[in-house]
Amino acid sequence: MKNAFQRWLDGDIDLMANISDAAREHDHARADIKERDKKIAREIDSRRETVLMIAREREGLKMVYDVIAVICCVLVILVFMYIIAQLPLYGAENVRATTVAERYIEHGLEETGAINIVSGMILDYRAFDTLGESHVLFTALICVMILLRVDSKNQRKGFEDYYATMRETYFASEKDTILRTIGIFLVPCIFVYGIYVLLNGQNSPGGGFSGGAIMGAAMIIFTSAFGFDRVDRFFTLKLQTYVTFVALSFYSFAKGYVFFTGANGLENHIPKGTPGAILSGGLILPLDVAVGLVVACTMFGFYSLFRRGQIGGSLGRINS
Amino acid sequence: MLETLLNNYEEAAAIVLFGIGFTMLLLHRNLIKKLIGMNIMDTGIFLFLASMGYIRGRKAPIITDGVTDVNAYINPVPAGLVLTGIVVSVSVTAVMLSLAIRLYRRYHTLDLDDIYLLSRHQTEDR
Amino acid sequence: MDLSEIFKIILIVLLIGCAVAVNLTPSLLQAVIIFMSYSSVMCLLWILMESPDLAITEAAVGAGVSGLLFLVTLKKIRREDENAEPGETGPAEGKGSRR
Numbered sequence: 320m321k322n323a324f325q326r327w328l329d330g331d332i333d334l335m336a337n338i339s340d341a342a343r344e345h346d347h348a349r350a351d352i353k354e355r356d357k358k359i360a361r362e363i364d365s366r367r368e369t370v371l372m373i374a375r376e377r378e379g380l381k382m383v384y385d386v387i388a389v390i391c392c393v394l395v396i397l398v399f400m401y402i403i404a405q406l407p408l409y410g411a412e413n414v415r416a417t418t419v420a421e422r423y424i425e426h427g428l429e430e431t432g433a434i435n436i437v438s439g440m441i442l443d444y445r446a447f448d449t450l451g452e453s454h455v456l457f458t459a460l461i462c463v464m465i466l467l468r469v470d471s472k473n474q475r476k477g478f479e480d481y482y483a484t485m486r487e488t489y490f491a492s493e494k495d496t497i498l499r500t501i502g503i504f505l506v507p508c509i510f511v512y513g514i515y516v517l518l519n520g521q522n523s524p525g526g527g528f529s530g531g532a533i534m535g536a537a538m539i540i541f542t543s544a545f546g547f548d549r550v551d552r553f554f555t556l557k558l559q560t561y562v563t564f565v566a567l568s569f570y571s572f573a574k575g576y577v578f579f580t581g582a583n584g585l586e587n588h589i590p591k592g593t594p595g596a597i598l599s600g601g602l603i604l605p606l607d608v609a610v611g612l613v614v615a616c617t618m619f620g621f622y623s624l625f626r627r628g629q630i631g632g633s634l635g636r637i638n639s
Numbered sequence: 640m641l642e643t644l645l646n647n648y649e650e651a652a653a654i655v656l657f658g659i660g661f662t663m664l665l666l667h668r669n670l671i672k673k674l675i676g677m678n679i680m681d682t683g684i685f686l687f688l689a690s691m692g693y694i695r696g697r698k699a700p701i702i703t704d705g706v707t708d709v710n711a712y713i714n715p716v717p718a719g720l721v722l723t724g725i726v727v728s729v730s731v732t733a734v735m736l737s738l739a740i741r742l743y744r745r746y747h748t749l750d751l752d753d754i755y756l757l758s759r760h761q762t763e764d765r
Numbered sequence: 766m767d768l769s770e771i772f773k774i775i776l777i778v779l780l781i782g783c784a785v786a787v788n789l790t791p792s793l794l795q796a797v798i799i800f801m802s803y804s805s806v807m808c809l810l811w812i813l814m815e816s817p818d819l820a821i822t823e824a825a826v827g828a829g830v831s832g833l834l835f836l837v838t839l840k841k842i843r844r845e846d847e848n849a850e851p852g853e854t855g856p857a858e859g860k861g862s863r864r
Contacts, residue, residue: 435818437816437818438818516821524817524818524820524821525818525821526818528822528826529818529821529822529825532822532825532826532829532830533821533825535830536825536829536830539830539833618830621830621834622830622833622834622837625834625837625838625841626837
């Protein structure tokens with residue numbers, strides 16, 4: 320009675336016969352996807368040839384179109400140049416429209432508590448504009464989600480988008496040595512710098528948008544260097560939804576009534592603090608944080624949707 | 640008139656950039672080039688708007704040493720407007736790029752004339 | 766004219782040169798990279814016009830996120846041309862890019 324090892328030595332059994340090779344299963348799915356895409360591409364190409372044959376007959380019109388386009392652009396530039404020649408001189412004091420700017424500079428520090436007059440202006444005097452702009456970012460994220468998202472409905476109907484996007488997850492290049500080494504050093508520094516710019520929005524150049532964009536960029540580098548698996552542990556769709564919703568609602572409740580009361584809004588009794596400290600400026604710091612969070616989530620959401628069609632990673636890699 | 644034009648060189652450069660971006664929108668057939676042209680138009684307008692607030696010899700509007708004199712800082716209002724504009728520009732670019740990706744998946748080409756002809760051809764078939 | 770004005774004029778000439786170069790390149794990848802450098806020169810121009818908020822935002826958003834989105838779009842388009850036979854040029858370069 321020989322044991323298994325002796326039988327294998329003699330060539331009687333093959334120990335590897337029953338082990339399912341994961342890579343080979345993926346190859347079947349990959350081949351299916353390639354076949355299907357080839358079929359679709361061939362069908363579109365055949366129609367395209369007939370259509371373009373008709374279009375090539377209109378070759379002569381393109382030269383006329385080019386010339387007219389260039390003439391149009393030169394005319395536009397000339398008209399604007401004529402207008403510029405009648406503007407006040409560049410760099411000189413603008414005597415026509417300075418009453419509002421004078422008020423902001425002279426009374427900005429005592430009314431808002433912010434050293435950076437631009438930050439104090441967009442988050443206190445003109446907070447309604449910034450509210451609208453945060454909503455524009457959120458709307459853009461929703462639009463990109465509608466266009467590029469891949470979810471279980473697409474998977475069932477078998478859209479070509481789904482196969483194309485799922486196929487992409489094979490080619491994520493997060494094992495690169497240079498990216499990993501540089502990512503270990505750079506990502507914490509960039510993140511901390513983004514938080515610094517965000518918190519000091521009222522004391523130095525920066526503010527909500529810049530800090531949020533820097534934090535979003537740090538998340539993007541982290542994803543490229545270490546892969547989507549690591550990021551999915553803490554940045555899920557639920558987290559992004561809650562953070563965006565809470566930040567935007569807080570901003571709306573804090574400054575949405577300005578539409579009815581006008582000008583500087585009601586008197587809020589949040590202490591203004593000493594100018595120059597981090598906890599100064601009244602309501603400016605919480606609003607900065609809200610705007611920064613929305614911008615960071617939106618920038619990373621764009622990148623995630625472009626790369627793989629989903630934000631949270633709930634769909635997994637490939638489902639056959 | 641020419642002297643004013645030479646003195647306002649920054650606004651003139653902004654209008655030239657606007658014209659170049661506009662030309663890219665009209666003359667190129669590739670969707671990605673058109674989007675880059677739209678972005679160049681946007682930045683040209685931002686340059687024009689922010690140069691309205693610049694005053695020679697004055698500093699950035701960050702209060703140092705408690706000096707709140709009007710004659711020491713530039714006009715801060717156009718800078719706030721441009722800040723909003725930059726973020727809106729990136730949002731519009733993101734939505735347009737996702738539209739371009741969907742168009743490519745549907746028609747397998749990025750050429751705008753071909754996409755128009757293919758879409759008309761396909762609707763006539765049905 | 767003092768030195769900062771001359772520097773500003775040099776930067777503006779560089780800016781217009783970058784914009785014309787984006788117009789004339791046939792390759793899309795080159796156009797996107799030149800666009801990112803255009804954004805960086807714009808960031809320098811904002812500093813010279815005494816608006817540091819705009820400079821930080823333009824550097825992070827124009828040269829950072831916006832250029833990155835262009836590159837990711839190019840990657841998605843080229844990736845879907847993997848099934849094309851070798852020798853076929855995709856829509857990213859060659860025939861589709863300029864009249």
